[in-house]
Amino acid sequence: MNVSVSIIILVLAISVDAAKDLVCQEIQIHDYPCESYEVLTEDGYVVTLHRIPPRNLTYARELKPFILMHGLIGSAADFILSGKQRSLGCMLHEKGYDVWLPNARGTTYSKRHMHFDSSSESFWNFTWHEIGYYDLPATIDFITNKTGHNKLHYVAHSQGSTIFLVMLSERPEYNEKIVSASLLAPVAFLANLESPPLRLMASESEKIETLLNHLGLHELFPSTALNQLGGHLFCGKGAPTQNLCILVTYLSVGFSDYEMDRSLFPKIFETTPAGISRKQFQHFGQLINSGKYHSTRFISF
Ligand SMILES: *[C@@H]1O[C@H](CO)[C@@H](O)[C@H](O)[C@H]1NC(C)=O
Numbered sequence: 001m002n003v004s005v006s007i008i009i010l011v012l013a014i015s016v017d018a019a020k021d022l023v024c025q026e027i028q029i030h031d032y033p034c035e036s037y038e039v040l041t042e043d044g045y046v047v048t049l050h051r052i053p054p055r056n057l058t059y060a061r062e063l064k065p066f067i068l069m070h071g072l073i074g075s076a077a078d079f080i081l082s083g084k085q086r087s088l089g090c091m092l093h094e095k096g097y098d099v100w101l102p103n104a105r106g107t108t109y110s111k112r113h114m115h116f117d118s119s120s121e122s123f124w125n126f127t128w129h130e131i132g133y134y135d136l137p138a139t140i141d142f143i144t145n146k147t148g149h150n151k152l153h154y155v156a157h158s159q160g161s162t163i164f165l166v167m168l169s170e171r172p173e174y175n176e177k178i179v180s181a182s183l184l185a186p187v188a189f190l191a192n193l194e195s196p197p198l199r200l201m202a203s204e205s206e207k208i209e210t211l212l213n214h215l216g217l218h219e220l221f222p223s224t225a226l227n228q229l230g231g232h233l234f235c236g237k238g239a240p241t242q243n244l245c246i247l248v249t250y251l252s253v254g255f256s257d258y259e260m261d262r263s264l265f266p267k268i269f270e271t272t273p274a275g276i277s278r279k280q281f282q283h284f285g286q287l288i289n290s291g292k293y294h295s296t297r298f299i300s301f
Pocket residue numbers: 056057058059
């Protein structure tokens with residue numbers, strides 16, 4: 001068997017793997033229970049909500065549940081990947097909390113709609129505004145109903161904070177359902193963004209838009225077998241190209257070698273990027289260009 005045939009077989013094998021629930025798999029490695037629910041939003045999206053249910057239900061009645069919301073191109077996996085001692089999802093579970101991990105519409109485990117196929121233009125007709133306006137309230141309603149708690153803690157990374165601010169301002173009744181909010185690397189005003197590739201993309205957004213239209217691309221950065229394979233081959237421990245992966249990461253999200261655990265790269269690439277709509281990207285681009293924080297109602301796509 002020649003090399004290219006074996007690579008093709010390997011890619012096919014990995015893409016079968018990708019259909020598995022990697023989030024639950026990662027949670028169950030630690031012998032924790034894992035549950036997943038499908039939540040229907042008012043505008044017809046079916047989003048997957050992962051959960052690490054509490055160890056002790058009696059004790060959990062005294063503790064408010066936690067929502068851990070991922071950022072742009074991320075998924076529920078982000079809060080558990082670094083394992084037992086270091087990931088917030090695992091640590092909160094160890095402390096007895098009920099841990100809920102949403103997956104925003106359009107990401108690997110939330111690619112269903114009541115009427116639209118996920119390959120259709122209509123499916124991808126949303127920005128992070130809709131994630132904040134529809135997905136998050138539906139998720140909170142589901143959790144409060146399921147657990148009997150009427151308030152919960154919210155922790156978010158990056159875009160997870162942007163959508164939280166959308167929800168609180170557009171649906172102010174949800175303010176009273178939040179007992180605490182921790183916004184990590186929060187994103188609202190982007191006038192001072194430094195990332196060179198993102199700045200470039202924002203300034204060339206019209207050209208990029210024309211190109212994407214031409215290509216008929218509505219989804220960006222989906223999780224594929226190829227990037228998973230690439231993550232293992234090129235970014236794994238001992239790979240001569242690992243520094244290149246690190247450089248690409250730093251250029252896009254900022255430099256901080258101190259906090260980066262390089263051994264996590266292959267694991268991160270198994271679930272990241274998890275896919276976004278191109279309008280989500282465009283909407284952030286508009287914030288970079290305008291320096292303001294606004295919904296898309298004032299903008300024509
Ligand atoms: C569960 O939590 C309750 C209340 O804190 C405690 O009294 C009980 O011993 C715990 N049960 C187990 C099995 O740990």
